[in-house]
Amino acid sequence: MLIEFVLDGRSKVNTYVQLVQQVKQALRVGLLAPGDQLPKVREVAQSLAINPNTVLKAYRELEIEGLAEGRPGVGTFITASLHREALVNQAELRAELVDWVRRAQAVGLTAEEVTALVATTMRATFPASVTKESA
Amino acid sequence: MELVLEADGLGRRYGGTWALRECSLRLPAGRVAALVGPNGAGKSTLLHLAVGLSRPDAGEVRVFGHVPYGNTELLAEIGFVAQDTPIYRDLTPEELVIMGGKLNRRWDATLVRTRLAQLGIPPGRPVGKLSGGQRAQVALALALAKRPRLLLLDEPVASLDPLARREFMQSLMGSVAESGTTVLLSSHILGDLERVCDYLIVLHSAEVKLAGPVEELLEGHRQLSGPRAAGARPIAGVAAVVRASHTDRQSTLLVRADGDPIDPEWTVRDVTLEDLILAYLTDDTVTRASHEAWGVPA
Numbered sequence: 001m002l003i004e005f006v007l008d009g010r011s012k013v014n015t016y017v018q019l020v021q022q023v024k025q026a027l028r029v030g031l032l033a034p035g036d037q038l039p040k041v042r043e044v045a046q047s048l049a050i051n052p053n054t055v056l057k058a059y060r061e062l063e064i065e066g067l068a069e070g071r072p073g074v075g076t077f078i079t080a081s082l083h084r085e086a087l088v089n090q091a092e093l094r095a096e097l098v099d100w101v102r103r104a105q106a107v108g109l110t111a112e113e114v115t116a117l118v119a120t121t122m123r124a125t126f127p128a129s130v131t132k133e134s135a
Numbered sequence: 136m137e138l139v140l141e142a143d144g145l146g147r148r149y150g151g152t153w154a155l156r157e158c159s160l161r162l163p164a165g166r167v168a169a170l171v172g173p174n175g176a177g178k179s180t181l182l183h184l185a186v187g188l189s190r191p192d193a194g195e196v197r198v199f200g201h202v203p204y205g206n207t208e209l210l211a212e213i214g215f216v217a218q219d220t221p222i223y224r225d226l227t228p229e230e231l232v233i234m235g236g237k238l239n240r241r242w243d244a245t246l247v248r249t250r251l252a253q254l255g256i257p258p259g260r261p262v263g264k265l266s267g268g269q270r271a272q273v274a275l276a277l278a279l280a281k282r283p284r285l286l287l288l289d290e291p292v293a294s295l296d297p298l299a300r301r302e303f304m305q306s307l308m309g310s311v312a313e314s315g316t317t318v319l320l321s322s323h324i325l326g327d328l329e330r331v332c333d334y335l336i337v338l339h340s341a342e343v344k345l346a347g348p349v350e351e352l353l354e355g356h357r358q359l360s361g362p363r364a365a366g367a368r369p370i371a372g373v374a375a376v377v378r379a380s381h382t383d384r385q386s387t388l389l390v391r392a393d394g395d396p397i398d399p400e401w402t403v404r405d406v407t408l409e410d411l412i413l414a415y416l417t418d419d420t421v422t423r424a425s426h427e428a429w430g431v432p433a
Contacts, residue, residue, distance in 0.1 A: 007330075012405075015330055046309030049301055050330040051167050055312075 002036050005044055015050055019058035027067065027082035038068065038076045137164040139285050139317045140185055144194030147180050154180040156341045158194070162319060162334065164284075166348075167311060169328045170321040171412050172338035178321035179218060181338070182287050185319070186215045198285060211240050214283030214316075218290045220274035224263030228256055228273050232280070239281050247280035254306070268299025272306060279310050288320040292327075300324075304331055329408040337415045344415040349408060356411055359388045361401040372397035378414040389414040 003026050005019055013021075026032040038059065045052040059076045062068035069079045104114050140162040147155045155177040162168055170178050183189045184196050187203030187210060195202065201209045222231060228251055236242045251258070254272050262270055271291060278286060291307075292300040304327055311318060319336075322328060328335075335352055337345040345352065356377070359370070363386045374393035379386060389406065397403050406414075426432065 012407075042309055042312035045312040046305050048330070049304035049308050049327065051333050052308060052312035053165070053167070053333050054330070 003031060003039065005039065005048060007048055007050075016054045016058040016061065019044070019055065020061050023058075023062055023067070023078075024082060027078070027080075030083040032078050033083070034078050034081055036078045038062075038078065040075055138162065138200075139164050139166075140196070140198055140319065141200075142181075142184075142194065142196045145181075145184065145191055145196050146193030147177075147184060147189060148192045153341050155184070155338075156193075158343050160336060160343060160346045162317065162336075164317050165315060166334040167308075167318045167332050168320070168334035168336060169332035170319055170336045170338065171323065171325070171328070171416075172321075173323060173416065176338040177341045178338055179289050180341075182215070182289050182319070182321060185285075186210070186213055186287055211281065212284045214278035214281050214286040216271075216274045216278050216286075216288045216291055219294060220271050220291075222262055222270070222274055222277070225261055227259050227261055228265075229258040231262065231273065231277060235277050235280055241282055243280050243282055246282075247276045250276045250279070250306070250310075254302075266299070268295050268302060271295060271299065271303050275303065275306060275310075279314070279316075282314065283316060286316045286318045286320075288318065290321055290323070292322065292324060300327070307331075325409050325412055328412075335408070335412070337412055339416050345411070352411060353406060353408065355392055356406045356414075357390055357392050357397065358404040358406050358410065359386075359390055359397065359401040360404075361386060365398070365400050370398050370401065371395060378417055 003022070005022055007015060007018055011018065023032065023038065032038075041052050041055045041059070044050070044055045059068060059070065062076070063070060067078065067080045067082070068076050070076045101114060104117070109117070138161050140160070142158050142160050145155060145158040146153055158177075158181065170181065172178050180189070184191055185198055185203060187206055190204045197203075198209060199212060203209050203213070226234070232244060232247050232251075235247070236244055251273065254269070254276075256265070256269055256273060262273060265273065275288075275291070278288075288307075292303050295303060307318070307320075308331065310316070320332075329349075333349050335345065335347065335349050336343060359373075363381055363384055365386070370388075370390070372392055372395040373388075373390045375391045376388050377391060378389040381387075388401075389410065
């Protein structure tokens with residue numbers, strides 16, 4: 001098995017959404033790549049003690065988003081990558097962000113205020129669906 | 136949509152008391168349904184009627200379109216684990232597997248052996264000497280060996296510790312994924328249900344209070360809080376108030392939404408499965424009656 005799902009027991013995020021997010025996260029960091037097989041529905045249902053329909057729903061969602069493909073009788077496979085070029089520049093962006101956070105600290109913002117500022121900016125700049133999903 | 140279980144006006148009486156009354160529901164195939172309610176709500180009665188162990192006093196119940204009472208053919212399609220897993224305690228798992236093979240027309244001995252081996256259950260020890268969790272696993276494995284199309288479980292995890300409960304649910308979900316069996320399980324432990332069940336039936340005082348797909352039920356209910364005065368008027372977007380509590384200034388309501396936007400005077404929150412179940416199980420009339428009986432103000 002290439003990845004193992006983990007559920008956040010205190011999260012209010014729907015179980016199937018949590019599964020979708022974990023696959024996407026694995027794709028972003030390059031842990032999963034096209035051709036890789038996702039864990040079998042039975043394996044996930046059993047190890048997390050969750051309804052298999054929830055796993056099916058997550059995998060269907062990934063199919064709809066064009067990230068995976070179900071092969072009848074075999075399993076579900078990754079078909080696309082989220083490991084984009086943009087992420088290669090991540091180090092540079094991060095360095096800029098560190099500078100910015102230091103400046104925020106210097107003018108007296110607390111960690112909570114910085115987070116709030118980032119969240120509102122994200123909401124204003126990104127389409128609604130993106131920020132909702134990463135919330 | 137294939138229906139596994141249908142009940143229409145179903146009722147069962149013990150002496151002069153209705154254990155189940157006017158019960159009507161439809162359970163579609165492929166669901167894992169939770170039958171929830173306090174002790175004595177009628178959960179076991181409904182399961183016994185569904186498996187054909189008792190005969191209705193009113194209305195009817197059908198499983199895969201057939202009446203279950205006295206129907207041995209239909210019994211082959213139903214797996215049933217009764218409360219406290221009453222399997223023969225002097226027999227060993229090995230003997231129970233052999234016995235099951237003789238008593239059932241369809242019997243997957245390899246499946247049950249593999250399952251019990253994976254769980255580390257000793258084949259030669261009398262079932263009465265196994266732990267509660269292991270006994271529950273043996274009962275589940277035996278019920279699944281029939282390859283049932285409907286699996287009925289009466290309080291399967293009620294007497295188990297949290298670890299055994301989780302292991303039982305893991306086994307159950309794994310086999311549901313494998314077999315596609317429809318499951319109806321009764322429980323008064325709400326904790327794990329949200330992840331396991333996609334269909335909910337709430338029973339209270341012998342009556343069905345709520346039934347439907349979990350997702351629709353959650354989508355169809357909201358928690359509102361707002362000024363108490365606003366609660367006296369009909370609220371836009373609300374079809375019915377399920378449960379209300381008040382302070383001098385504020386009202387908190389659990390409501391069934393009618394799909395229209397809810398009056399902006401109210402703060403609206405999503406409900407969890409647990410909120411929903413508890414709201415439908417809390418019975419104001421009972422509290423009032425008991426206050427009267429005790430001679431204290433409610």
